[in-house]
Amino acid sequence: MTQGILKRGWSELPDLFRRMSGDEKHEWAATSTLPALWTLYDRVLNVSPERVEDPDRDRFLLSKGHGPMAYYAVLAAKGFLDPSTLDDWTDYGSPLGQHPDRVLVPGVEIGAGSLGHGLALGVGQVLGLRAQGRTAPRVFVLVGDGEFDEGSNHEAIALAGRLGLDQLTVVAIDNGSASHGWPGGMASRFSVEGWDTVSVDGRDQEALYRAFTEAHPGRPRAVVAVIREEGAE
Amino acid sequence: MTAADFAGTKTALALASSDVTMREAFVETVTAAMDTDPRIAVVTADISAGNFAEARSRHPERVVNVGIREQAMIGVAGGMALTGLRPVAHSYAPFLIERPFEQIKLDLGHQDVGAVLVSIGASYDDPVWGRTHQAPGDVALIDTLPGWTIHVPGHQDEVRALLSTALAGDDRVYLRLSTRRNSRAHSVEGFTAVRTGSKGVVVAVGPMLDSVLAATSTVDVTVLYAATVRPFDHAGLRAAVGSNANVVLVEPYLRGTSAHKVATALADVPHRLLALGVGREEEVRAYGTAEQHDVVHGLDTAGLHHSITHFLG
Incomplete structure (x- = not known):
């Protein structure tokens, strides 16, 4: 279904956004992820509509499944989705819900929505790839700072750190939405478990690109993408 | 209570007849199958981890002990299955089914991938541990989810037969082991x-x-x-x-x-x-x-x- 679909650029994302109607309650969250999503799909991940089944593709796991408009817009821009699919999203029969479903959307690696599942799935993917001798593919998991409250994340963070899974990168979007906050910042939670960590401006695509592509041998990497409210800086 | 408390426990019957427990049949069957099927991987959360030492020595990348982290155990199994492996996840029944139940629902079922979940402890195999180690509701819980095969073997030889079939598939299977058992094996077909x-x-x-x-x-x-x-x-x-x-x-x-x-x-x-x-x-x-x-x-x-x-x- 994606053959021959024009791939679009960053400047066309607002139009793709506008095609998704309805009372999106997580619009702020959706836009906070857009620079990181775009940087990954435009410059980092070796994925394309033609290789969604390729075992050596990189994987992107949207663990924080809510606010998926940015994700759908990027998938449409990159040819995974026909843009017309965006027009009736969340309707009965549409493959696009308020939470993505991997079974319904080509290129979506996991179904998400309930918080705190993507990180362990990503750890399992790295272990599965490694067990098959596939050491080249990288697995990126996007989590939010609110989602970070879920204890399941911390099981996975400790495990990935101990196992030294350098094929794994977590993109942690920190827009200050966790009810009780993370004293010392989210990065400290990863670094104490042995992760290579870096904090960047979550809207700075060059900084994100560097953070996603720098080597981190023998350790998983956490990229904390700090999002400040528009106008606050 | 530590994993060692569960290690290698045999019933008096098993000791007397020199045969093996259901758990030993499980470990032997999986260990042997891993030699010929590169899809099979084992994920444990400390319990019985030591029983897979031989499998780990031969297939270190396919035997993963996550520590006492049952949510991660199921999530890791789901991730492995997404890459094409056939994960076997194992723990005491309450910690395999009840504690990470949402992971079973979402990380396996919702992702549309399979795994073989193998529990020990049953409803009250060893009541000295109290309520925390009893899972009489495990089958009813799995029964709320679509697409699961549920085996409740009554003999270790049935474990071998059921497990061999389960390992060769790619569906979702729950295998409920117990130290309670019948004097001989029976047909496992229908x-x-x-x-x-x-x-x-x-x-x-x-x-x-x-x-x-x-x-x-x-x-x-x-x-x-x-x-x-x-x-x-x-x-x-x-x-x-x-x-x-x-x-x-x-x-x-x-x-x-x-x-x-x-x-x-x-x-x-x-x-x-x-x-x-x-x-x-x-x-x-x-x-x-x-x-x-x-x-x-x-x-x-x-x-x-x-x-x-x-x-x-």
């Missing part, structure tokens, strides 16, 4: 008539069979044996029941777990159903032996005999 009679049909699930046979030795009933309860052998039960029947369901977990399946199987025939199993009404705050808990739940030979004969009239 429901098998172990005895035939005219006053009713008793379905004995897994380790309940020997007790059911003893309880009905003087009762004119058909006894069906079931090592697999999902899918439920509707046709097998319907055929055994005939035109008008008294049906007794004897399950080693929560009472009535398969009652709705009996209703489905017998929708076109007048019938009465007595569902026996672990009681739902109260938490049994007592230690002791599994046999003592059988008495509490009416699952001992005398209790079964009383319930079945009273029901048949």
Whole structure:
């Protein structure tokens, strides 16, 4: 279904956004992820509509499944989705819900929505790839700072750190939405478990690109993408 | 309590007859299958991790112990399955099924991938550990999720047969092991008539069979044996029941777990159903032996005999 679909650029994302109607309650969250999503799909991940089944593709796991408009817009821009699919999203029969479903959307690696599942799935993917001798593919998991409250994340963070899974990168979007906050910042939670960590401006695509592509041998990497409210800086 | 507390426990029967426990049959079968099937991977959360040392030495990348992190255990299994592996996840029943239940629902089912979940401990294999280590509701919980095969073997040889099939597939399988077991193995294909009679049909699930046979030795009933309860052998039960029947369901977990399946199987025939199993009404705050808990739940030979004969009239 994606053959021959024009791939679009960053400047066309607002139009793709506008095609998704309805009372999106997580619009702020959706836009906070857009620079990181775009940087990954435009410059980092070796994925394309033609290789969604390729075992050596990189994987992107949207663990924080809510606010998926940015994700759908990027998938449409990159040819995974026909843009017309965006027009009736969340309707009965549409493959696009308020939470993505991997079974319904080509290129979506996991179904998400309930918080705190993507990180362990990503750890399992790295272990599965490694067990098959596939050491080249990288697995990126996007989590939010609110989602970070879920204890399941911390099981996975400790495990990935101990196992030294350098094929794994977590993109942690920190827009200050966790009810009780993370004293010392989210990065400290990863670094104490042995992760290579870096904090960047979550809207700075060059900084994100560097953070996603720098080597981190023998350790998983956490990229904390700090999002400040528009106008606050 | 540590993983070592669970390591290598054998029943007195097993020690006396020099045969193996269901868990040992599980470990042996998986370890052997890993040599020939590169898809198979094992994920543990400390419990029984030491039992897979041989498998780990031969296949270090495919035997993962995540520590005492059961949510991560199921999530990791789901991730492995997404890359094409056949994960086997294992722990004590409450920690395998109840604690990470949402991971089972989402990281396996919702992702549309399979795994083989293998539990030990059953409903109350060793009551000295108390309520925390009892999972009479495990089968009922899995039964709320679509697409699961549920095996409740009654003998270690049945474990080998069921597991070999499960490992070769790519679906979602729950294999419930127990230290309770029957004196010999029976067919694991559908429901098998172990005895035939005219006053009713008793379905004995897994380790309940020997007790059911003893309880009905003087009762004119058909006894069906079931090592697999999902899918439920509707046709097998319907055929055994005939035109008008008294049906007794004897399950080693929560009472009535398969009652709705009996209703489905017998929708076109007048019938009465007595569902026996672990009681739902109260938490049994007592230690002791599994046999003592059988008495509490009416699952001992005398209790079964009383319930079945009273029901048949």
